[in-house]
Amino acid sequence: MENNSYPYDELLVNKDVDSDYCCPLCTLLLSVNLQCREGHVFCVSCWNKQLENKKECVMCRCEVKSIACLSKNRFLEKEIRKLNIYCPNRFLKDKDCNDCLIEDENGCKSIITIDQIDSHLKSCLYNYVNCSNPGCGEEHRANTVGEHEKVCKYQIVSCLLCNDNNIQRKDLKYHYDCICSKTKTHCKCCSTLIERGQLPQHMAEECGNVLIPCRYKDGGCDKYIPRCELSKHLIEEDNHHKYILNIIEQHKSRMDQLASSINSMKLNFENQNRYSGKWIISNWSEKLQQFPAKKFLPLSFNLSPMKPFSIRLYPNGTNAMWGNITISLVKEFIIESKIKFSFEIENVDLSKSEEQVKVDTFKCLNDSWSLQFFGTYDSNNGFIRDNSITINFTIIVEKCYENCFITE
Numbered sequence: 001m002e003n004n005s006y007p008y009d010e011l012l013v014n015k016d017v018d019s020d021y022c023c024p025l026c027t028l029l030l031s032v033n034l035q036c037r038e039g040h041v042f043c044v045s046c047w048n049k050q051l052e053n054k055k056e057c058v059m060c061r062c063e064v065k066s067i068a069c070l071s072k073n074r075f076l077e078k079e080i081r082k083l084n085i086y087c088p089n090r091f092l093k094d095k096d097c098n099d100c101l102i103e104d105e106n107g108c109k110s111i112i113t114i115d116q117i118d119s120h121l122k123s124c125l126y127n128y129v130n131c132s133n134p135g136c137g138e139e140h141r142a143n144t145v146g147e148h149e150k151v152c153k154y155q156i157v158s159c160l161l162c163n164d165n166n167i168q169r170k171d172l173k174y175h176y177d178c179i180c181s182k183t184k185t186h187c188k189c190c191s192t193l194i195e196r197g198q199l200p201q202h203m204a205e206e207c208g209n210v211l212i213p214c215r216y217k218d219g220g221c222d223k224y225i226p227r228c229e230l231s232k233h234l235i236e237e238d239n240h241h242k243y244i245l246n247i248i249e250q251h252k253s254r255m256d257q258l259a260s261s262i263n264s265m266k267l268n269f270e271n272q273n274r275y276s277g278k279w280i281i282s283n284w285s286e287k288l289q290q291f292p293a294k295k296f297l298p299l300s301f302n303l304s305p306m307k308p309f310s311i312r313l314y315p316n317g318t319n320a321m322w323g324n325i326t327i328s329l330v331k332e333f334i335i336e337s338k339i340k341f342s343f344e345i346e347n348v349d350l351s352k353s354e355e356q357v358k359v360d361t362f363k364c365l366n367d368s369w370s371l372q373f374f375g376t377y378d379s380n381n382g383f384i385r386d387n388s389i390t391i392n393f394t395i396i397v398e399k400c401y402e403n404c405f406i407t408e
Helices: 044-053 074-079 114-123 144-149 169-179 196-206 226-235 238-274 285-289
Strands: 033-034 041-044 084-086 109-113 128-130 138-139 184-188 193-195 211-213 224-226 273-281 298-303 309-316 325-331 336-345 354-362 369-371 391-402
Touching: 033 044, 033 074, 044 211, 128 325, 138 298, 144 238, 169 273, 169 354, 184 196, 193 196, 211 226, 273 298, 273 309, 325 391, 336 369, 354 369
Parallel strands: none
Antiparallel strands: 033 041, 084 109, 128 138, 184 193, 211 224, 273 391, 298 309, 309 325, 325 369, 336 354, 336 391
């Protein structure tokens, strides 16, 4: 078989062909022929069978090592390819019998030569093609597949009511019956005809036959009544005054809980805006040597994840002209803030500790303010202990100017 599902022998218009055009062994048409060096011609299939059995020509017994040693009879091939055949699409495609030729009255009527079959099949309108609708896969003639696709149960169609445009034709009835929000349906409680999409709201707010709890349920009334009888129930129930008082008491309790929560939030806010710490710096005498003027020791901390700060301790001050201990507070976030901060150099006698306090506005990112200590700090006067100095500090963010606009 070549280029189609059937042997050319079955497609011949005139089956009475010259015997020289047929394989001497299988008698089938020599559509693809091969010959030995002595000119004996057989079809490819028969040559393969012969060489599996014995490496020689079945006629002349000349040696044939492989198919590659054989050649084509070009003249014979050319003559065979001039034979007239029916287009394979003249016949039905039988999945159960590939070799059964059943003529189709709606099939192709063309008669062509074997040489023309390739070019003809490329454009033949009677070729079998698959339906393009996802999920279908049915085969139809190319000239009829368009009509099939228009009615195919897998075709994507739109709902005429809700405009959903992603429904397969086979699911359209189920969509209308069970899904479409615009389909009219009856309320099960009051039989009102209403769009399916509006049904939940109708049941929740409008339907008079739906059982709903008493308005004073939270106060203790546990009765359920039809919505249309709610007003009558509210008038006739004797205990509603008691239920109303219960609800008022519940509201008072909730107000107390909210007040407590607000106070707790305020406390948390204050905690997030206040920070106290102790910084112990060892080997103080070495630090005085290692950190000349303008060189500082850093310490970083956070009041909250959004409020990072750092402290810079200058053991020999920020200027060579003054050798005073200087401590700077650096705001490492953008929001302009009013900050109260204090630094204290701790003494062994806590009553003699030296503290300085400052309140100022820190504007941009990395803005800083410094405090200077002018005293003498050594082990003799109790400020240095075990060659260590202790700095106590407190930071309070009093106000953040998140929406502050400044023109200079």
